[in-house]
Amino acid sequence: PGSEELRPEAEAACPVARRRSTPGRKRWQELLALALAGQVGARGVWLGPPLNLFAYSQISSLVRRAALTQNDNHCNYEKTHNFKVHTFRGPHWCEYCANFMWGLIAQGVRCSDCGLNVHKQCSKHVPNDCQPDLKRIKKVYCCDLTTLVKAHNTQRPMVVDMCIREIEGRGLKSEGLYRVSGFTEHIEDVKMAFDRDGEKADISAHIYPDINIITGALKLYFRDLPIPVITYDTYAKFIDAAKISNPDERLEAVHEVLMLLPPAHYETLRYLMIHLKKVTLNEKENFMNAENLGIVFGPTLMRPPEESTLATLNDMRYQKLIVQILIENEDVLF
Known part of the structure; x- marks a missing residue:
């Protein structure tokens, strides 16, 4: 006292x-x-x-x-190295232990994201301090989420930021937003524009007047991720949380699993849920509520680790429920 x-x-x-x-x-x-x-x-x-x-x-x-x-321009997300067996031409030294790499072929491993060269045995001890080099990141789509944001030094993938900004600027009241599909060839054009031009890609209404092309490009980005936004490691835990019948306990369980997501994945999911909540606030015009968006984004944001059609079908209702919970409770969960 x-x-x-x-x-x-x-x-x-x-x-x-x-x-x-x-x-x-x-x-x-x-x-x-x-x-x-x-x-x-x-x-x-x-x-x-x-x-x-x-x-x-x-x-x-x-x-x-x-x-x-705290700082939108500098992100210290931890990232593991993407080591692959490599054959070095001429004498080469390990950048971890500083010892010579012996042999004629496959003398060590090289990180395909930052170019770090080490012995295979040394790769197990290298800290998770990979700093991807933009010269090595050839694509935007199909690129690991954390790798992309570290390479561009952003909090979230620029595809997410740019598409959401465009959608919120001119499409929140569009009927069937995210449910209605745009023309596939135009969506592919947007994908190629991002892969070619990065943040300089032009996705304005002047080039793509149909907002469904932009929503399609955003959904395609999430589908093409090698590791989904809701990672393989947390997939089963999210599904188990969705199966809890008590709403309060279920919400707490979802929140605990959210804390297990890698920072870049967590931040991307948080930003997307804030956006989707805005979509639901315009439900009278776009006819898209949290449940409808859950149906669309469930299989887009989370996929089972094993490719099993039966498992995917069995989990679809829980995938939808997880996204619905995330949208409806974004102010509490994030």
Whole structure:
């Protein structure tokens, strides 16, 4: 009582709470109180119920979002090297241990994204500090999501940013948005434009007046990802979460699995869900609610690790439900 600081458990839950006498301190207290369904007294004394697991996870999400968005121009997403066996011409030294690479063929491995050359055995010890070189990234589509954003030093793939900006600028009220397909050849044109020109690609209404071409290009980008936005590693956990009958427990389970996504995937999913929520706010004109968008984006954003038609069919309703939950609760989950 009478202390100027938050309780120790609140400090431990969120490092931001440790700030002293800053102009934003009161605002942070309000955010923490809202996340924990508690309240902060006039002198900063914590009042309210004991912290529960979902409250902790909400604070974790708050901190993670702040870390992801603190600097839009510089992204420190961790990325593993993409090593492939390589035959070097002439003498070559390992860039990890600095020892000579012996042999005439297949002397070591090279990262196809950044060009790092190491012994095969050394590759197991190299830290996840790959910095992709744009000269080595030949395509935008079909490129690993984290690789693309690190190569371009952006938070999200430029395809996602540019397409969503175009759709929100002129297409939110378009009937059947994302459900109606554009002409396949025009969608392929957009894909080639991004692969050829990157962020300089022109997808304006002057070139592509039909907004369904842009939505088709965005969906195609997600389908072409070698690792889906909702990764193979988290797929089964999301499906299990969707099967929980209690809505509150299901929401908590979904939130916990979200925290397992790689940062670039999490940020891309977060940005997309904010956009899709805007789509649902125009439901009277576009006739697209969260359930309809779940049907469209379920199999687009998440695919089972094993190519099994039966498993895909069995999981379709859960895929739809996951995306629906993410859209309807984006303000809570992200």
